[in-house]
Amino acid sequence: MQKGLFITATDTGVGKTVISGAIAAALKRRGINVGVVKPVASGGRVNTSGQPVSEDATFLMAAAGMAEERRQEVNPVCLAAALTPAVAAAECGMTIDVTKLITACRAMLNQSELTVVEGVGGMAAPVWKDYLVADMMLELKLPVILVVKPNLGTINHTVLAAEYARQRSIPLAGIIVNCWDEAAATVLERSNLAYIKLLTGLPVLGKFPSLAGIPAGQASMVALGQAAEQHLAIDHIIGMMKGEDCPCFRQS
Ligand SMILES: Nc1ncnc2c1ncn2[C@@H]1O[C@H](COP(=O)(O)OP(=O)(O)OP(=O)(O)O)[C@@H](O)[C@H]1O
Ligand SMILES: C[C@H](N)[C@@H](CCCCCC(=O)O)NC(=O)O
Ligand SMILES: [Mg+2]
Structure with a gap:
């Protein structure tokens, strides 16, 4: 499996x-x-050889302790334009082979x-064309976590995303609220969280804090892992990744 x-x-x-990460x-x-x-x-930084390089892939590889040689396995397609991939590819005359994307995920x-x-x-x-991220999710059949913001507007965005997932028959395993500040949270953030739970019925698997150094790319990956242990339900997430006890494709 x-x-x-x-x-x-x-x-x-x-x-x-x-x-x-x-x-x-x-x-x-x-x-x-x-x-x-x-x-x-998409939105890759163009290197000295003129090739777009994904900073997301760089961050993920650092977090997983993967060497630069594995970049193609981690990120087989990187486009320069900061547009949705279908348009970023068309802009530079490229075709996206979605099978290649699925194959890369399965290989990893x-x-x-x-x-x-x-x-x-x-x-x-x-x-690519009318193939959406949701179609990729349906092919991969992995448990899905939805990351949301804590600020004003998030109730609507989260409920719409959860409803879209239901409509596409994609079971969501849970929600992670990113950039949560427990000490500074007011009635706004707290009521957002309560409404998100109430209206989606999904479990909140963590409230992750804003960490210094991340935007500048200076984050310590050890500190990042420690923050995940402290603020996310890692045992539960591991169980979910192994196919245990969560609403995911295998049990639906
Ligand atoms: N918990 C956090 N602490 C500090 N900075 C953060 C945190 N979460 C996100 N950021 C910063 O916010 C920005 C957006 O975050 P991120 O790149 O993870 O979004 P994304 O959902 O992966 O976007 P994309 O759709 O481009 O992949 C980045 O500059 C990132 O460093
Ligand atoms: C350029 C962005 N950062 C991102 C693409 C976002 C596409 C959003 C499309 C949309 O919903 O309008 N690319 C990426 O995650 O690699
Ligand atoms: Mg990203």
């Missing part, structure tokens, strides 16, 4: 990479051979004990 997890979010920029770093810290995949990336799942797959944008982001 392929053991892993798919990380999606209510939108781009919500924290999929940070949460995927934090989970990967926690698993690595526990001595697990963890794989990471960002099957398709096959060779790692547990694998974290990061999506791109949210579930309805077009990967």
